[in-house]
Each structure stands twice: as structure tokens, then as C-alpha cells.
Amino acid sequence: MVEDDMLALKALYGFAKNGPREEKIPLEDTIAGAAIFQKKPIAIKDIRKEKKYNFSKSHEGLVSLLAMPIFWKEKALGVIQLYTLQEHVFVEKEVKLVQYLAAPLIGLAVKYAKINNRRLLALLEVSKALSSKSDLEDMFETIVDRAAHVLGIKRCALFLLSEIGDKICLEAGFPKCDHGIGLERELREYPAVREVIESQNWLLIENPQSHELTRDSAALSRTYGINAILFVPLVFERKILGAFTFDATGNKKTFLPQEIGVCRIMANISSAAIARAREQERFQKEMTAKNRMEILGKAAADIAHEIRNPLTSIGGFARRILKKADDPQKVLEYGNIIVKETDRLEQIVGEVLEYSRQKELNLVRANLNNLIHETVKLLEIVFSDKRITVLLNLAEETVEMQLDAVKIKSVLTNILRNAVEALSENVGEKQIWIETHQTKTHVELVIKNNISAPLSQEILENMFNPFFTTKANGTGLGLAIVDSVIRLHKGYIKVDHDGQKIAFNIRLPR
Known part of the structure; x- marks a missing residue:
């Protein structure tokens, strides 16, 4: 803080016990002094290279610095200095956060020196609590709850x-039950709030039952015994956001200057x-919209690519048939290829449609073990043709739960078909293991199979991404559908891989 044209050290946080102990430092030729003289924050990327910085042993390990001057009504009060342990460039948002939170807090605290330590510490806790919140509704509730606690008021x-x-919308109130949260009204219906918003200055109304700006809410004041109402504007970067109202009730008759501070x-x-x-909410919405467009663009390109390949084949062999119309053997050969490519095209379109429909669930009470038995039975011929052994180790008790039976069977089918294709490359033992376990809260399903070679990191990281495939004729939608269905059921799926086996571990809530 500024004392007799010097800066006196008043408080430290984060320094070791042997931290800086200089009682006073000069304003001239110091970074703190420069911030005060220039009336603006100064950021230093590396204080070790800064000539003006008095780098002592107690500052070892500190790298970057932000010096924020504190003013109260044009009078310099002091400087807040923030340090980082690694090289850091303070961006505009960080500077503004300090500028609009910490500096005014200290400035007002100095101005209203009679604010007791309990309240000042409580205010610092409020600042800390709000800085960690991003959900607006949660933030509003925290603000009014902490405000009532700090001031010791009831409304x-x-x-x-x-x-x-x-x-104007009532976003939060304390106590919550006594306020019409979410109520939106015309600003002109709240004369006192309108006065504060238009003037951007605080307003204290004593005897609100008879005051002209609060006369319309006289019944409310009588009901809750409101003796005075303090209206304080919410302003950020000269933009008015709304207003805070504080009620003096019961034995409390008004608000003292320190309390107004x-x-x-x-x-x-x-x-x-x-x-x-x-700002964070707006940014997240923009990023979500941008990501949607990027995903949509990639999906459109991938679908076009997948469809174009069989269409090219169909078109090519159709033209060959026209040229070889008098050769029955060639017509039959080319016709069979066209049929196969048409089947492939139908598969692609079918899987794209199935993936696009993964939005809603038709939940019923179903037995997961029964669905497993049914799916294995349907694929019995495939397993037999490929000489694959399926080993079941299912929970003995009935595994009943709320799920979409059709979509879960689709999950089982896609994973098992994936296993069949992986085992087709094996020359040794071909086995698939299916297990179920359950607890009071969830059911675990494990499907694993042998693999001929370790999977690459690229495959493990992308196997659930739409249109990612390593197969010549794959669409890359099978496992994407699996992931989508499990997420819709509020479960999760992960893949374990040891180089010899791959296991799909699925957990579903009961």
C-alpha cells in the first residue's frame, strides 16, 4: 500500500516463511510504482530478465508477474502483484478478472476501513467460490446465499x-422459498430497480411502505417486516447487468455506510x-455449434465417399453388361458383382440410418442374459462357419433392468460381428468370451476375443468414431452405434487390450 511516497508490504500469500520482508520499497524505478504512475496494469513475462524488478533470494522460483494498481476515486492506494511459477502470458480476460474483482474489493475495504475482518474474509471466500463456478443457475444461488451470510441479513x-x-428477471433470492424465482416483468413495473439501472448508482430506501418508488410493493414490505431496502447496480465494464436488493428486516432498521460498502x-x-x-457459456455454445458443423461436414463427406465406391462399381459393371450383352457368361458375372455392390450399398444406407436414429430409447424391463442368448442364437451359423467357439459366463441370478431391448441387441450384434471379423484373421484358437456381473447399482457386460496382432494406438483411439474403419468393405458405423446406444443408456464402454485379446467392457445402470 502507498505510504509517504513509498510502497509498504501489507500481505502475502503463497510465499515461504522466508518470503519477502522488506517493510517499504520506493515508488520510483519499480514495476509496482510504474503501474501506479501509468494507472494501468503491467504484465512481465519473465521477471528474471527485468531490470526494474528487485529480484531477491525470496523470489526464487517466481517467473511471470502481473502488477495491478489499486485506486479509489482517483487516489492511488497500492498495488496487487500476482506471480506464476512458470512462464505465463497474462491474457486480457485474466487481467480484467483481477481488475474487476480483487482491486475494487481491496479499494472498497480500505475506504470502509471499519469493515471487520470476519466480513472481509467472507468476501474473499465469496470471490474464491464464484471464480470456480461456471453454471449460471448455481452461481446465482451461491451469490444470494453468501450475500445473506456476509451481511447477516434475512432477505x-x-x-x-x-x-x-x-x-427484468428475478434470478435468485434468499430465502429461496419466499421469492418468485424465474419471474420476468417489465422494467417499468419496478420503479426503484429502474432508477438504479438507469443511474448505475446505489439507492437506499428507508420506510419502503410509503416511498414513491416502492409504494407498489408496500404489502410485501408489511408482510416481511422490511424496514429499508438497499438497491445496488450490477455493472461490468460499464455495462449494466441488473441489480442486487438487500432488505433490512426485524430489529435491523437500515444499512450503515460500512454495510453499503x-x-x-x-x-x-x-x-x-x-x-x-x-462469456464462457456463449463460447461453449459457439464451439458446440462449430463442432456440430464440422462433424456434419465430415459425416457428409464420409457418407458420400462410402456410397460413391459401390455406385462406381455398379455403374462400371452396368456399362460392361451393355457392351457384352451378347455374352451370357459375362452378363451373369457382372450381374453378380452389381448385386453384391447393391447389397453393400444397402448395408451402408441401413447403418447410416440406424446411427442417425440413436436419439431416443424405448425402455422396457428386460433380462440382459436372455438378450445375450437370443443374439448368440441368431449368429450361430456365422460362428459355426468360421469355427468360432462362444463361451458364456453369465450371472446366475436374473439380470433384469430397464433398457431398450432392440438397441442392446444391436450393440451385442455389432460387437460380436466385429469379433468374428477379427477372428477370421486368426490361424489358431478362435474364441469369444461373454460375461455378465451385477451389483445393486449397475450391470457389467464383458465381451472379449482373441486377436492375431496388437492393435495400433490410432485404432484404439478412433474405433468408436463414426466412419473410422480398417476394413476394405466396412462403414465404420458399427462401433459408433454401440457407443451411442451405451451413452443413451447413461452407461459407458471402454476397451482393454493386452496384445493377445481385446475386451469390450460395458457398464449399465440398473
Whole structure:
């Protein structure tokens, strides 16, 4: 903090016991002083190379620095210095977070020096708690709950302004049961809130039952014994977000200047946190939309590629038939190829349609063991032709659960067909093991088979991605369908691989 044209060290966090102990340092020729004189934050990528930095033994291990000046009504109060242990470039959002959270908090705390330590520590805890939250609804509840705790009051509410600015919505209130959470009204219906939003300044109304700006809510004030209401605007980067209301009830008749300072700190912390969460939410939506378009574009290209191959073959051999129409043997040969390629085309279209329909489940009470037996029976001829042995080790008790029987049979079929194709390359023992286990909360299904060679990392990382395949005639949708169905059932699937066997481990909730 600034004292007699010097900077006096007041607090440390994260330093060892032998950390900096200089009582005072000069403003001139220091980074902290430069931040104050320039009235703006200064970021240093590597303080070890900075001439102005007084690098002492106590600073060993520190690399990057952000010096944030603290002002209160144009008066320099001091500097917050943040350090990192690795080289770091402070981006604009990080600088603004400090600028709109920590600096104003300390500035107001100094201005209202009578704020007791309990409240100041509580405010720091609020700041810490909000910085870790990104869900807006959860954040709103945390804000009003902590505000009531810090101030020791029984009622407060958080209002947010609509994008257009003509409506106000009650996003959170304490206690929750006494507020119409989610209620949206025209801004003009709340004269006091409108006054605060338009002026961007706080407003204290004592005797709200008779005041002209709160007369419409006089019945509410009488019901809850509200003696005074403090309205504080929520502002971030000069943009008004909404307003905080704090009620003085019971024996509390009004808000003292120190308490108003605390409320303003709460509003400042909340504004920055809400703005940050909104920005994250907007960014995530943009990224989701962008990812959807990228996935859609890739899917369209992959589908076009998969369909084009059999269509090219069909077209080519159809033209050959026209040229060899008088040669029955060639017509038969080419006709058979066309039929096979048509079957392949139908398979591709069928799997694409099946994958696209993995959106909703038709849940019924079904026995997983029975579905396994049915699926193995359906593939019995395939197993026999390939000389594959299927070994079952199913839970003795009935494995009943809520599931989509049709889709789970599709999962079993796709994994087993995948196993059959893998075992076709084996010259030795060809076996498939199927196991089920259950607990009170979930059922585990394991399907494993021999493999002829270890799988590459690329295959293991991409096997559930749509259209990824290593097969000459594969669509790459079989395991993508499996993954989609398991996710819809709120379960998960993982692959274990030891170079000799591959195991699909599926867990489904009961």
C-alpha cells in the first residue's frame, strides 16, 4: 500500500516463511510504482530478465508477474502483484478478472476501513467460490446465499436485465422459498430497480411502505417486516447487468455506510463472475455449434465417399453388361458383382440410418442374459462357419433392468460381428468370451476375443468414431452405434487390450 511516497508490504500469500520482508520499497524505478504512475496494469513475462524488478533470494522460483494498481476515486492506494511459477502470458480476460474483482474489493475495504475482518474474509471466500463456478443457475444461488451470510441479513434478491433492456428477471433470492424465482416483468413495473439501472448508482430506501418508488410493493414490505431496502447496480465494464436488493428486516432498521460498502463489494464480485460465466457459456455454445458443423461436414463427406465406391462399381459393371450383352457368361458375372455392390450399398444406407436414429430409447424391463442368448442364437451359423467357439459366463441370478431391448441387441450384434471379423484373421484358437456381473447399482457386460496382432494406438483411439474403419468393405458405423446406444443408456464402454485379446467392457445402470 502507498505510504509517504513509498510502497509498504501489507500481505502475502503463497510465499515461504522466508518470503519477502522488506517493510517499504520506493515508488520510483519499480514495476509496482510504474503501474501506479501509468494507472494501468503491467504484465512481465519473465521477471528474471527485468531490470526494474528487485529480484531477491525470496523470489526464487517466481517467473511471470502481473502488477495491478489499486485506486479509489482517483487516489492511488497500492498495488496487487500476482506471480506464476512458470512462464505465463497474462491474457486480457485474466487481467480484467483481477481488475474487476480483487482491486475494487481491496479499494472498497480500505475506504470502509471499519469493515471487520470476519466480513472481509467472507468476501474473499465469496470471490474464491464464484471464480470456480461456471453454471449460471448455481452461481446465482451461491451469490444470494453468501450475500445473506456476509451481511447477516434475512432477505436479498438478484435481478438481471434482459438483452434488450426492457425486462427484468428475478434470478435468485434468499430465502429461496419466499421469492418468485424465474419471474420476468417489465422494467417499468419496478420503479426503484429502474432508477438504479438507469443511474448505475446505489439507492437506499428507508420506510419502503410509503416511498414513491416502492409504494407498489408496500404489502410485501408489511408482510416481511422490511424496514429499508438497499438497491445496488450490477455493472461490468460499464455495462449494466441488473441489480442486487438487500432488505433490512426485524430489529435491523437500515444499512450503515460500512454495510453499503460491503454490499457494493458483493455486487462488484458478482458482476464480474456473472459476466465471466456468460462469456464462457456463449463460447461453449459457439464451439458446440462449430463442432456440430464440422462433424456434419465430415459425416457428409464420409457418407458420400462410402456410397460413391459401390455406385462406381455398379455403374462400371452396368456399362460392361451393355457392351457384352451378347455374352451370357459375362452378363451373369457382372450381374453378380452389381448385386453384391447393391447389397453393400444397402448395408451402408441401413447403418447410416440406424446411427442417425440413436436419439431416443424405448425402455422396457428386460433380462440382459436372455438378450445375450437370443443374439448368440441368431449368429450361430456365422460362428459355426468360421469355427468360432462362444463361451458364456453369465450371472446366475436374473439380470433384469430397464433398457431398450432392440438397441442392446444391436450393440451385442455389432460387437460380436466385429469379433468374428477379427477372428477370421486368426490361424489358431478362435474364441469369444461373454460375461455378465451385477451389483445393486449397475450391470457389467464383458465381451472379449482373441486377436492375431496388437492393435495400433490410432485404432484404439478412433474405433468408436463414426466412419473410422480398417476394413476394405466396412462403414465404420458399427462401433459408433454401440457407443451411442451405451451413452443413451447413461452407461459407458471402454476397451482393454493386452496384445493377445481385446475386451469390450460395458457398464449399465440398473
